[in-house]
Amino acid sequence: MAQSSPLLSAEEKPELRHGDVFVIAVPDHHDQADDGPSPSRWTAAWRAVMVLAALALAGHCYRLHYYYSPDVAARLWGQDWRWSAEGASSSSFLLPLYPKKAGAGAGVKASTAALPERQYYTSMNIGNPARPYFLDVDTGTDLTWIQCDAPCTNCTKGPHPLYKPSEGNMVHPKDSVCQELQGNQNYCDTCKQCEYEIAYADRSSSAGVLARDSMQLITADAEREIMPFVFGCAYDQQGKLLDSTAGTDGVLGLSNGAISLPTQLANQGIISNVFGHCIPADPTSSGYMFLGDEYIPRWGMTWVPIRNGPENVYSTEVQKVNYGGQELNVRRQAGKLTQVIFDSGSSYTYFPREIYRNLIASLEDVSPGFVHDDSDETLPFCMKPNFPVRSVDDVKELFKPLELQFRKRWFVIPRTFTISPENYLIISEKGNVCLGVLDGTEIGHRSTIIIGDASLRGKLVVYDNDKNQMGWVQSDCTRPQKESRVPSFLSRALHSQLL
Structure with a gap:
């Protein structure tokens, strides 16, 4: 018979509080x-x-x-x-999504070949005592990082004071988390801290050291849960990040990499490796995101497989890209599929050059009363209408939806991701109608489609790393519904018995 070990000493026993x-x-x-x-x-x-x-x-x-x-x-x-x-493993957590102030990243000049800044952020409580931090939501980034007083070399003035680490928070280079992040790179054995550097597509970068601290998350039942996680203590930002993070304190990494927040929580057995976000159709409204699998709708979801790759991004493959009923990738080779990346860290959607140019030609054909205005540098392609335009609502009926068609499920059921005109058109300060889809070749994506947050609006998008799939469904993004795994009548009966 196994012998019971003594309970924790007085110093080791956790404090029991009312309701713990x-x-x-x-x-x-x-x-x-x-x-x-x-x-x-x-x-x-x-x-x-x-x-x-x-x-x-x-x-x-x-x-x-x-x-x-x-x-x-x-x-x-x-x-x-x-x-x-x-x-x-049954916990799920809700977090708010807030839009950045109007005008932040509202446009990108025609000569600028850079990913626009992230447009939605959430709030998280980190540290002991816990303090709030605003983090940009980025499904294309592995590591979560916060601007840090370590001391800081290049940091912007964020909404909250810089995170101040203690020596005990630092992750050692021999820690498995550090080795996972650095891979086979040869860093000095004498270093006492795990260093990192992240380079982004717009040639900006963030550098710092890894830290480990506690994080607080809130469930839909108002339960507060505390758990450890590893993040970047960022003390050196370069390039566009010095401007783009002005309204936030850092970036929340949500990719399927081993260091991302969902994977860390799943490895601790706290959640299933699933998360989702719901960005409202109105770009000035707030939405929500969740960690865990308890807010996935039982019905109506369109699921596609996640394509595995070395970049830890959420990508899949599409067969056709249509504007209305017209196929835009008409010269594609037979059987060749186009890779699609879902990236909440990008505001706009990017098409390969052939599809992009065919889309512009289609827009010019269906809107003969509009004239291409080269003087408007809000976006690379803007058209001047022959009547006053104040919002997308004034012109959306003149344009058709973009449709990404995936392989049919069971060879019968169609799977389509639809981008409505209000999610790819932008009205400039001049009152012009501008195309919020850019040429991906200018940022190094010659054959890849990037779906940015503007095209993700009005949809609940779920990333299920356990089943290696992602899906979406139309939603107003106002009220998340927790899907009960127990029939309602049985749940009520069990609840009454427990009371």
Whole structure:
């Protein structure tokens, strides 16, 4: 029979507060002796049940969850208790999405071949004590980073004070997280900190060191959960980042890389490796994002497989790109598919040059009353209408939707990603109608489509790394619905019995 280890000492015991809940393990029945459960095993189990019952009855309007490592859990509940990651994998968290102020990245000059800045950000509480930070939401970035006083070499004046790390927060170069980030690069063995540098498509960069600290997230039930995560302590920003982060404190990395936030939480058994975002159709309205799988709609989703690649981006393959019923990639080789990347870190959508030029030709054909205005540098292609235009609503009926057609499901069910005119047209200060789709060749994407956040508006987009798929459905993005895995009548019956 296994011997129970002593409980934590007074210094090691966590403070129990009114309404606290602990995620605990279940008995390991494989370790039981043939003569049945021991008295000490039943005593430990009964103690755990009584603690949970008392805490449930004294429940607060929120509950504070701590996630313990296996060795701490063993000391809390005895060696006969094993850590169960499944017990902590049912959490899902909601975060708000806020649009940046009007005018931030509203246009890009025709001569500028750079990705525009990210347009939506969220708020996260990080550190101990926890402090709020605004982070740009970027599905094309691995590492989350925050401007950091380490001290800072090049930082913008963000909305909050710089994050101040302590020596104990620094990640050592021999840490597995550091080795995962740096790969096979040879960094000095004598360094005491794990350094990083990220280069972006617009030739800007962020450099710093890795830090590990606590993070607070809130569930839809107003439960506050605290968990550790690793992020970049950024003290040297270069290029466009020195301007683009002025309204935020850093970037939230949501790619499918090992260092991204969803993957870190999934590896701790806190969530399924799933997240989603819902950007409202109105660019001035707020939306939401979620971590975990409890907010995925049961019906109506269109799913496509994620194409695996070395860049850790969310990409898939499309067969056709249509403007209305007209195919734009008419000269494509038979059987050749075009790669599509979903990137919330880009404001605009990018097409390969052939598709881009065919789209412009189609727009000119269907709008004979509009004249190409080279003097308008809001975007590379702008047209002057023959009547006053104040908003996209005044002209959207004159244009047709863009359609990305994917391989049919089961060879029968069509799968289409539709971009409505209001999601690819922009009205300039001159009152011109400008195309919010750019030539991807100018940023090095000769054969790749990039779907930016302007084209993601009005949709709930889900990235399911567990099933290696991503999907979307039309949504007003005003109220997230938590999908219950228990029928409503049974859920109510269980709730009444527990009360």
